Amino acid sequence: MAVRVQAEDFDVGAELNALTTGTRRIGGLAVFVGLVREMHVREGYHKDRVDALTLEHYPGMTEKALEDIEAEANKRWPLEATLIVHRYGRLEPGERIVLVAVGSPHREAAFEACEFLVDWLKTKAPFWKLEQTPKGDKWVGAHDADDKAAARWEK
Amino acid sequence: MAVRVQAEDFDVGAELNALTTGTRRIGGLAVFVGLVREMHVREGYHKDRVDALTLEHYPGMTEKALEDIEAEANKRWPLEATLIVHRYGRLEPGERIVLVAVGSPHREAAFEACEFLVDWLKTKAPFWKLEQTPKGDKWVGAHDADDKAAARWEK
Amino acid sequence: MKVRYFAWMKRTVGVADEEVSPPAEVRTVGDLVNWLRDRSAGHAEALAESAAFGAAVDKRTATFDVSIAGASEVAFFPPFTGG
């Protein structure tokens, strides 16, 4: 179990190797990598172009929130390994934002727990996205879809 | 879109980098890595120990089957990138067997398509597992659970 | 007690954090919100709609009925948009 919040990029291959080395009880490793997507680009009409994102977070609270979420996943599913790495700071389209990796003896548990972690960290970890556009900075609003995705795991 | 069947191990980090480089339309990358799990090991009583697996496949048909499954996923979900790498030959506990990676603008589509690919390749791609145990070789039987997992995507 | 603001609330209030000493009758997160609104026009604007933001007491998410007694840090922020 590990949680990291950092400005630097992460090496997905190295992270996954470290996670699975030394254990032979992982049958399935489910992984999610979130990337900055080039948004709202219309051919020749760049009104809504996003040049970059800046991720602000709440140092100290972020780590606690991610550890709580990770502990909850380990309580709900039989997991052998979990990892959450989340970046902050300025990120351009194509850059990695977040890595979530879950190893379990069984693939169903790995997939479910990975989706759970991604859904919950979007709504329960203190990050805020500021979009840089040609018209100026714009704070990203919360998505109803993300709230719904997170709510399906409430019990 | 790409499918590979090979005896050699694969480098997860390098494969994912190659998959996402050059496109900025991927917001979420869902990945599954299947590993050989140490099975049925009971402390001091190794009756059911599995020393290794040998994966046999049907060259020529395997590639076609995987390409069909990959095409089906691309028909069902809006995907930007898909990759299936499956190994054959002798594999020891802890070794990687299969890599499935799916990039999409949206994380829900990436997760669903990745699970779909894993479920379908288990039941529709011509691979057979032979277990090496202290008591001799044993062919692995098909799992009802795998059939059920694959069936939920039938329509 | 330190009060911190994040994302657009920080820009609207005009400071990232400030030391405050609310009177004894300010007992909960909700009481603190009411009390802070009077500090400036920026505070009043940022804290106007209680449904538009959340809070944390000592770095744990807290609802507005949670006590701030003994707390060293209270934070206010808009809904999270990470991931």
Added chain:
Amino acid sequence: MKVRYFAWMKRTVGVADEEVSPPAEVRTVGDLVNWLRDRSAGHAEALAESAAFGAAVDKRTATFDVSIAGASEVAFFPPFTGG
């Protein structure tokens, strides 16, 4: 026409593949199964239970009612256990 066997069926039949020339009345995969059973005790054992194995015609999965007319390769194998 080449017939191929995989996994335990290959061991039970005793060969990985063989060239066969079935008579004209052997029209479908099912007909071929019946015809192959008479070739040896190993064939009879491997192909005894039609529910226990599947087939492919020219490297595409095929049910037992599929025609083998013009096919260059027919394969028989137990349920897949990859992934």
